[in-house]
Amino acid sequence: MIKITMYSSADKVAGQGVGSAYAELMTLLKDRFASQFDIQINEFSRQNDISHYHTIDPRFFVSTFSKKRGQKIGYVHFLPETMEGSLKIPQPFRGLFYRYLIAFYKRMDHLVVVNPTFIPKLVAYGIPQERVTYIPNFVDDQRFYPVSAAKRWELYRRWKLDPERFTVVGSGQIQERKGVFDFIKLAKQNPHFQFIWAGGFSFGRITDGYQELKKVVANPPANLLFPGIVTRDQIAELNNIADLFLLPSYNELFPMSVLEAFSCGTPVMLRDLDLYHSIIGGYYQPAKDVDQMQAELVRIAQDPVALADLKQKSLTAAQRYSKDHLANEWYHFYRTQTGRE
Incomplete structure (x- = not known):
């Protein structure tokens, strides 16, 4: 041993x-x-x-x-x-x-x-x-997995969300590097969608951009929910609620949040970082900046075929990892x- x-x-x-x-x-x-x-x-x-x-x-x-x-x-x-x-x-x-x-x-x-x-x-x-x-x-596929349509509706009620509105979820620490300012901008530009960012200020005041981000978290747009730091089981729930998982990070290694979304079969959009290409290239919708994220978000929300294709890519990625x-x-x-x- x-x-x-x-x-x-x-x-x-x-x-x-x-x-x-x-x-x-x-x-x-x-x-x-x-x-x-x-x-x-x-x-x-x-x-x-x-x-x-x-x-x-x-x-x-x-x-x-x-x-x-x-x-x-x-x-x-x-x-x-x-x-x-x-x-x-x-x-x-x-x-x-x-x-x-x-x-x-x-x-x-x-x-x-x-x-x-x-x-x-x-x-x-x-x-x-x-x-x-x-x-x-x-990630553990016994915790992160796609749920049934009936369970998904139950999760919408539990989180007090509208099942008829296109839902975008992001997760991770609230910090500048994660692209949270871009996530907030997208929420303001799309008031007919509902946005959720799960995560908080894990390192408090030394978080980069803390003061400005703290103000938005305390008074977010009406269609943007900041539930704070949540459990991993709650992350799985939010991934299953999401029509799209969006992570606009400027720098990452291999984000667990993306693997969690893949494992739930959630379509994924990411800022197209070079470091993603060798590990998850082809499994997500790339966007070079917030303007392209806006264009792709609108396109995907109106195209069920594109959304289904991204969902299948997530499930394929989950098998690989x-x-x-x-x-x-x-x-x-x-x-x-x-x-x-």
């Missing part, structure tokens, strides 16, 4: 994708490989075969110098450039934090990235390519890291 200790504080901050990815992996490993992997959480005293670091806490960094850690695996959820537009960290603290982040990654024996486009960026920071492996995120497929990848990865394969 392989002894693995997970080091994570991802569940301490609600409403962030890192926490969702961590929760999905923990559930998967415990359900599928309880007899192959002995998994503990934040245990510093035992001798590990693998220490898997999900967050970059200073106490975790200190722990990497212990001989008990075994093979040190780091999960790369962000890089310095992906932090821009997320948190407002003044200089010189921002530069110090970025240097710490890369130093943390360099302490690892191996890194796992959720998007292959980040491999050359890590190499540019001085990390050998052979020490980096790409394993995409995934299924829990069964990724379970095998993680199983073989851990065994390879300990020399069992």
Whole structure:
């Protein structure tokens, strides 16, 4: 049996994708490989075969110098450039934090990235390519799945929404990087549609754009609902209510919110970022900016065939990033890291 200790504080901050990815992996490993992997959480005293670091806490960094850690695996959820537009960290603290982040990654024996486009960026920071492996995120299809028409109508009543109005849902932290200002603009331009953004200010006042966004959240347009940070089960409900999932982010790695929408069979529109092309290209409606989002939104809302096509693409993407497929990848990865394969 392989002894693995997970080091994570991802569940301490609600409403962030890192926490969702961590929760999905923990559930998967415990359900599928309880007899192959002995998994503990934040245990510093035992001798590990693998220490898997999900967050970059200073106490975790200190722990990497212990001989008990075994093979040190780091999960790369962000890089310095992906932090821009997320948190407002003044200089010189921002530069110090970025240097710490890369130093943390360099302490690892191996890194796992959720998007292959980040491999050359890590190499540019001085990390050998052979020490980096790409394993995409995934979601639990027992929690995120398409519901029946009758259940969908029930969810509309539960959320006090009009089932006759075209419904657009986005989710994630409320921050500038997520393109929330564009989401708000689209809601104002389409008063006949209803818009919902599920998420909140997970990092409070240090969130980039906090003051201006806080004003809109407190007094949104009549057709825009901000329910705040919600549970993952509620995210599944909103994805099933949605006629379209829209994420206008300017920067991402591999957003869990998109995988959750795919798994529910929800049609997806995204800002067409280059980093999406290698992982989910062809499965979503691309839009280069808010004006194109507006044009595509109007077109799709009036075209049931286009909407059905996008729905089928989401279901196909969900199969590609299924829990069964990724379970095998993680199983073989851990065994390879300990020399069992």
